[in-house]
Amino acid sequence: MYDVIIVGGGPAGLSAALILGRCRRRVLLCDAGRPRSAPSRHLNGFLTRDGTPPEELRRRGREQLGTYDSVEVRDAEATDVSRRTGGGFEVTLDGDGGRARSEASRKLLLATGVVDSLPDVEGLRELYGRSVFHCPYCDGWEHRDQPLAVYGRGANGQRLALELTAWSRDLVLCTDGPALLPPDNLDRLAHNGIGLREERIARLEGRDGVLERVRFETGGALARRAFFFASAERQASDLAQRLGCMLTPRGDVETGRYETTGVPGLYVAGDASRRVQLAVVAAAEGAMAAFAINTELLKEDLR
Structure with missing residues (x-):
């Protein structure tokens, strides 16, 4: 069982994986490869990366995760998710040549973002x-x-x-x-x-x-x-709703401090959870979620 499964390989997911890797947590990052920023030529307003092509940011983020041997990155789409009896989550992944498989984790972070209409x-x-x-x-x-x-x-x-x-x-x-x-x-x-x-x-x-x-x-x-x-967005994934999360009137996932949700062990970060939808904010949310996840895992391990 992984400590954490992260669904979404944008700034929020990559940032969370980096922090959790540095905490020596066993992490699986799943990326379906459909970023919101795909039509954009440059990612702007990101400190030290102003004007960077979005794909370059993702490439460098993945490259830096390679330093941490407890972090695994997989090109796969999460098609289903459920809570496990006794705690934790089970995530169904569609990838690896079209073969579906399930992975389990103690905590789950959804960083799936939104889709522009x-x-x-x-x-x-x-x-x-x-x-x-x-x-x-x-x-x-x-x-x-x-x-x-x-x-x-x-x-x-x-x-x-x-x-x-x-x-x-x-x-x-x-x-x-x-x-x-x-x-x-x-x-x-x-x-x-x-x-x-x-x-x-x-x-x-x-x-x-x-x-x-x-x-x-x-x-x-x-x-x-x-x-x-004037944009209108919708959630790129309904995984949070399947697990019982509520949406705000605007369509964001309702989250609390440190990207927590009403579902124990489930966190949501990035464009899917906040009104200020900037890449640098998504990265910060991923880091905050990672901090909260590691803190919760420590509490459980030290009981």
Whole structure:
């Protein structure tokens, strides 16, 4: 039996595995190989790694785990999980040439992250990660002072448009239909110099990954260099819910201090558990979860 199984090989999972490896814990890290950051060219805002390609961060993280002989990394997807009689967890893994197998652990850390739901706009997927983004903290700097389009209706669209004023003052909120905003909110947009286009969007047009214009169904077009949308995410995995975890109204896993959950021995870290979804925060959450897990294992071992 492993001390800990970690499901998810992004910043949270890798960080937790590193700390637990240094605690001489027997760890199995399972990575399905579908990171949220796959469309991104660079990972920004991560101290000492600002601008690093996401895959490079994952590669270096795995490489450094090789120092710790108690840590095993496996390219496999966790397809099921259950609690064991008497304590601990059993995880069903699909990998190793398609053969399913089960592994057991005393503690379980889920770092499975979230999946972005992209707006249904023609041409958007082709530009996603290059000039279409969902996080201004991750990609706003690279497009500072440029003409930007903001996509979203209602309060979410207004919030993102106002947020982006920190990076550019050439902003147009495109609502792809009625804005669904009361007059006071519309006045606030205008007061802050944010334009509004309520026409239905026909498509995004660009070249070599760079947005050039937003084309409307009316035939008009809006020249823009980047397109930010108010994101909607969903859990990448339902393993936490299968074990009895509750979700917040926003869809995050409900967690307490040190990434604990209401299920004894189960921890959830990273984008799956917090509102601030930055890679550096996910790494910190993984480290905090690892600290709590090792502390709990010590208490059990020293009774």
